[in-house]
Amino acid sequence: MHRVRETTPLAQSFTNFVTINLVANAQLAAGGTAAMSFLPDDVIETAKIAGANYINVGTLLPFYKDALPEIAQRLNYLDKPWVLDPVAAGIGRTRTSILQAFKAAPPTVIRANASEVIALANMWGLNTESAGDASEHRPAGVESVDDVDSATGAAVALARYLTEQHAKHSSHDASIPCAVAVSGIADLVTDGETVYRLSGGSSMMTKITGAGCSLGGVVATYLAVSDPLTAALSASLLYNRAGEVADTTSHGPGSFQVAFLDALWNVTAEQVAESEILVQ
Numbered sequence: 711m712h713r714v715r716e717t718t719p720l721a722q723s724f725t726n727f728v729t730i731n732l733v734a735n736a737q738l739a740a741g742g743t744a745a746m747s748f749l750p751d752d753v754i755e756t757a758k759i760a761g762a763n764y765i766n767v768g769t770l771l772p773f774y775k776d777a778l779p780e781i782a783q784r785l786n787y788l789d790k791p792w793v794l795d796p797v798a799a800g801i802g803r804t805r806t807s808i809l810q811a812f813k814a815a816p817p818t819v820i821r822a823n824a825s826e827v828i829a830l831a832n833m834w835g836l837n838t839e840s841a842g843d844a845s846e847h848r849p850a851g852v853e854s855v856d857d858v859d860s861a862t863g864a865a866v867a868l869a870r871y872l873t874e875q876h877a878k879h880s881s882h883d884a885s886i887p888c889a890v891a892v893s894g895i896a897d898l899v900t901d902g903e904t905v906y907r908l909s910g911g912s913s914m915m916t917k918i919t920g921a922g923c924s925l926g927g928v929v930a931t932y933l934a935v936s937d938p939l940t941a942a943l944s945a946s947l948l949y950n951r952a953g954e955v956a957d958t959t960s961h962g963p964g965s966f967q968v969a970f971l972d973a974l975w976n977v978t979a980e981q982v983a984e985s986e987i988l989v990q
């Protein structure tokens with residue numbers, strides 16, 4: 711967190727139109743800087759000066775079906791770290807085609823809610839839990855209909871897959887694991903070996919659109935200066951501390967969003983470092 715505030719790293723985002731402004735403002739509040747791009751050559755040129763990148767599939771346009779797989783392949787070819795938020799995973803042929811394409815050119819970190827993590831692991835054929843989960847599971851749209859606990863197996867399987875793939879194809883130190891962050895009442899973060907649980911935050915965070923999307927953007931800001939697990943843990947802890955502060959100083963979703971952005975700016979690295987992290 712200190713390094714972000716001292717160096718103002720650029721994390722580039724290809725993200726949805728609903729929450730794009732909150733993503734950029736949350737990255738700036740955390741101490742980073744933002745650039746939003748959509749055309750492959752623009753994204754790849756910007757990736758050359760960015761510390762990390764973020765792809766969020768919340769809103770789709772027809773050209774994304776070709777653009778996003780191309781961007782993912784070129785980011786991985788250039789060894790550029792990136793975060794994926796697979797918003798509404800399972801909904802629609804175009805989104806499924808894009809998310810399937812990411813299996814061959816995977817992200818460094820996945821940040822999603824429980825339903826999206828389960829849907830993505832099933833889509834990639836990874837979920838080690840009983841097949842029943844796959845058949846019972848239905849796409850949930852943007853919000854989660856599953857609890858975080860039920861996504862544990864899927865999150866661990868995804869983190870292991872990301873780590874294996876990046877160890878094979880990246881010049882990065884193969885010993886640095888990738889990470890998956892599952893948001894919810896008590897967040898789950900894993901590197902595929904250890905499962906961490908982070909309690910706290912505020913239920914009001916589900917009443918502003920973009921809390922999850924902007925969390926993905928701040929994970930990318932931290933990924934610009936740290937390893938995937940540290941970035942996922944730090945951003946998730948920052949969000950929980952900021953949600954608690956905003957909860958006490960707001961009177962509804964409008965003032966909550968404003969208070970939350972201020973809290974992202976004001977919560978200190980020490981407050982995050984003092985947070986409780988449970989090892990599951």
Ligand SMILES: Nc1ncnc2c1ncn2[C@@H]1O[C@H](COP(=O)(O)OP(=O)(O)O)[C@@H](O)[C@H]1O
Nearest residue numbers: 823893894895910911912913915916921922949
């Ligand atoms: N009931 C809750 N209590 C506390 N924090 C929550 C709750 N639900 C979500 N959060 C927090 O809100 C943020 C967004 O999470 P979530 O709403 O699950 O993402 P998404 O918007 O992608 O579904 C995360 O920081 C998460 O920890």
Ligand SMILES: Cc1ncsc1CCOP(=O)(O)O
Nearest residue numbers: 726728768769920921922923
């Ligand atoms: C409502 C909506 N529709 C498409 S993307 C989006 C925003 C989702 O944001 P978040 O996942 O942070 O709630």
Ligand SMILES: [Mg+2]
Nearest residue numbers: 797852922923
């Ligand atoms: Mg979301």
